[in-house]
Amino acid sequence: MSTLTQRKVPGKTENASPAVVSTDPPENKPEDRSAKFKTHPPQLKSHKVFVRIILAGCVFALVYFTSNKEKTSTLAGYKEDIPLREHKLICSADSFTEAEFEKHPKCISACKRFVTDNLMNENEISQLQELARKIFHNHDESSEIYHINSNSIALDDVTKSIHDTIKSIQPKIIENIAQRFEISHNLLYLTSPTYFSKITNVTTEYSESMHRHHYDKEIQKNVHYSVVIFLSNYKRNFHGGRFIFVEFEKKKKKNHIVDPKAGRVVVYSAGGENTHVLENILNGNLVSLTLSFTCEHEETTER
Numbered sequence: 399m400s401t402l403t404q405r406k407v408p409g410k411t412e413n414a415s416p417a418v419v420s421t422d423p424p425e426n427k428p429e430d431r432s433a434k435f436k437t438h439p440p441q442l443k444s445h446k447v448f449v450r451i452i453l454a455g456c457v458f459a460l461v462y463f464t465s466n467k468e469k470t471s472t473l474a475g476y477k478e479d480i481p482l483r484e485h486k487l488i489c490s491a492d493s494f495t496e497a498e499f500e501k502h503p504k505c506i507s508a509c510k511r512f513v514t515d516n517l518m519n520e521n522e523i524s525q526l527q528e529l530a531r532k533i534f535h536n537h538d539e540s541s542e543i544y545h546i547n548s549n550s551i552a553l554d555d556v557t558k559s560i561h562d563t564i565k566s567i568q569p570k571i572i573e574n575i576a577q578r579f580e581i582s583h584n585l586l587y588l589t590s591p592t593y594f595s596k597i598t599n600v601t602t603e604y605s606e607s608m609h610r611h612h613y614d615k616e617i618q619k620n621v622h623y624s625v626v627i628f629l630s631n632y633k634r635n636f637h638g639g640r641f642i643f644v645e646f647e648k649k650k651k652k653n654h655i656v657d658p659k660a661g662r663v664v665v666y667s668a669g670g671e672n673t674h675v676l677e678n679i680l681n682g683n684l685v686s687l688t689l690s691f692t693c694e695h696e697e698t699t700e701r
């Protein structure tokens with residue numbers, strides 16, 4: 399743009415405009431050059447400049463409008479059966495603070511997200527679904543959340559079986575995170591928020607917050623890794639409700655969609671690189687279990 403504006407300045411056009419000079423072969427003598435210039439009538443020149451300005455404007459408009467468009471791709475479709483699908487990411491500045499890096503050099507390494515349909519077996523899925531049914535049995539309409547604090551005393555059979563189930567699935571989840579993030583499994587601890595949720599089209603404060611762009615560390619700063627186990631099926635048990643990772647690159651927005659599916663597990667580092675949003679539910683229930691893991695031993699809810 400700057401060369402174009404320079405050319406509009408009267409008198410300067412005849413002189414060394416960089417684009418014109420560069421087209422001259424180096425062996426050209428100065429006399430030849432001036433002779434060549436004199437053959438161009440001035441009207442043609444201003445016409446050329448005008449065309450170039452218009453062209454530059456068009457290119458700018460094209461770049462501007464296409465870059466504002468959001469792109470959408472499917473990370474995990476509901477018809478797919480995915481052994482493992484992984485996105486390696488550049489950690490955002492807030493993912494792990496310098497102090498955290500120093501404190502937990504072996505627990506904090508890369509940033510990524512992955513989806514797997516193979517981690518949970520049929521038996522575990524139906525066990526978790528059964529628990530969710532018991533927890534949410536008498537409130538069918540609105541969105542609900544049930545926090546699990548394995549520290550608390552199990553007062554009844556349901557609470558006890560929730561604790562037992564979480565305890566039984568925990569080792570392999572931790573093992574899986576450790577393997578994918580290339581860290582040691584004995585450095586990870588279950589922390590809060592860990593909860594069952596049922597999200598419907600009747601929103602609550604909690605479900606509203608899920609429908610806004612956020613990343614987990616922004617809500618709970620001790621969380622380093624997040625795990626979501628979906629327990630109901632997109633298009634079968636509910637419509638809407640897709641889990642969407644959103645990346646912003648300058649002005650470009652890119653969506654990576656995960657269709658929830660019973661037994662599907664999504665694991666991601668909790669920083670800004672994994673900003674996400676839950677699409678509004680149109681009808682039905684999206685049931686899931688969310689587990690949070692930390693490298694901070696003091697923050698564990700597991701004793």
Ligand SMILES: *[C@@H]1O[C@H](CO)[C@@H](O)[C@H](O)[C@H]1NC(C)=O
Nearest residue numbers: 598599600679680681682683
């Ligand atoms: C909310 O979902 C229920 C079924 O889950 C459906 O009958 C109802 O029409 C939905 N309401 C709206 C406003 O979409």
